[in-house]
Amino acid sequence: MKLARSTKIILTLVILLVIVQLLVSSRLSVIGRNLSALEEQHKILSQENEIFEQKIASNSSLLTIRFQAKKLGFNKLAEVLFVDDAFYVVQR
């Protein structure tokens, strides 16, 4: 039995479309997983950034600086001396 040319074209197209649909579906299912993974990664990275921001804030806080300075032997000046700019002498 010989098929008409148009029937052959239609059959080929149907087969092609089925293959394309299978390919697209399988790809989309992977994309969904990738999308989820990306969202999860974004969340983890955001959390890590937040933790780094906290560490920067903690380490640069005046409380920490004061504590570190004390540990390194710095002390608060008991008396501040001012240089008198008119006579260039030290004034208590």
Add this chain to the structure above:
Amino acid sequence: MRRIKIVTVLFFLFFLLIWTRLFYWQIIQGKILASDALSQYTTEYSIYPKRGNILTRDLFSLVTNKSAYLAYAEPKKLPEESEYITKLASLLELEEASISARLQIDKSWVSIKHGLAKDKRDEILDLGIPGIGFEEESKRFYPESSSSAHLLGFVGKDVSGYPAGYFGLEGFYNEVLGGKSGFVRQEKDAIGLPIPIGRENRIDPVDGSDLVLNIDRGMQQLIETNFKKGIARYGAKSGGVIVIQPKTGAILAMASLPSYDPGFYSQYDSALYKNPLIADTYEPGSTFKILVMAAAINEKVVQPDTYYNELGPVEIQGYTIRTWNDEYTGKITMTQVLERSSNVGMVFVGEKLGLDKFYEYMVSYKFGQKTGIDLQEEVSSKLRPKSEWRKIDLATASFGQGIALTPIQLIRAAATLANEGLLVTPRVASEIRFAVGEAVKLETPQPEQVIKPSTAAILSEMMVSAVENGEARWAKPKGFRIAGKTGTAQIPIAGHYASDRTIASFIGFAPVDDPGFIMLVILREPSSSPWGSETAAPLFFDIARDLFAYLDISPR
């Protein structure tokens, strides 16, 4: 023929039954079924916005966010044996009995503990207890720790369980800092993963804006440290310090004690939540004299060199008014009235001014109204109607008794003396920085002229003299021109003044020629001495010494 009719009727009834059933499922139950189906192939969740940070003027985060977790249990999925409770209680630092009681509740979901750190969550996850889960939640983080809790307020939950700011800046700027929640509904596949080409409804969250403050981090830390020491040194029950830039009304630092930890606010008495510097009124005592004297000089009813003959106590409507030490030195000038903080001298000034003018100035200083500071819990006592004022009320008010103000009202009014007579609105925040990158400067109302610039200059000099020759002169830093006034107010209890309980205070600004700051120090019931000149004044000068060094202000 008859059989055909019966079959037709049966068919008709059969189809009617089917139509009825279809009507029931599609029309009556349609919405419910559609919703059930939707929940099977879609996923819905809210996206919470990131709450804005609170930054000091050098853009350091005074308050930021950190991730925390809520531990919850699904009691029906929990193991039969109760061994896990001991492990859980130890990791969560809770009583075993408390956890056990929670888990026996007949509910499908119960919360166990809020605010868990990530490492703690991971430790519990490692135990692999079925039915124990975690939900992410945001928690406020305070890098400077600090006693500025009264300034900041805290973040709790509203009636719907969403984060909401209460008190202080968190309360006042809750909408700005809070942002808006987002929502996502998307189609999911059989294993729950999103379908990228499926239908999706998404409303993106709007993150909260950052708030930039006028608060100077160094100054805040400096006053907190000094004030803590001062409270301990003078044995005061409570107190506070406010530092303002007199020309702009910018609040540079503010601290009060006792305070609380805003990160664990629920562990403290709720009476501690409100900021006493804006939410508690007190009788200002002698610090109020500078405002009455300014009004009298502005009205030209007295001059700094006007004499008053201080001969003894003054009798008004059956009440006897004395000086604080019951000593009377004869002829004294108005400058000396402030130096010696003479109550009877101020009664003379009050009488010269008269009730009408006195009241007019009280209204001009905006007493009886809120200052408009951007902190949530501000209050103001009402100014009594003028018709209710008796002669004795004017007399006592002229030296700061019988009139109630909040500390912020007093310092705002006193700032006119350091700002050419202009009354400014105190502001804690200066700028809002939106998450999209734009920034908006916060406008402040136009200052109002209350007294003439020349009056302000005269009063400044009189206050310098009060510092140089007053009771607190021993504590003053040498070489600096500081304008100031001590105050010792007795505390009214059940219609009488308690003789042994006082509120000691000192208000002052420096350097006088170009004031960089005005500061009010208040100590409630100091035990080392009841007098402002022996407690609040030396503490003021201690803080001022550090402020001079910090602000690069040199002695003259």
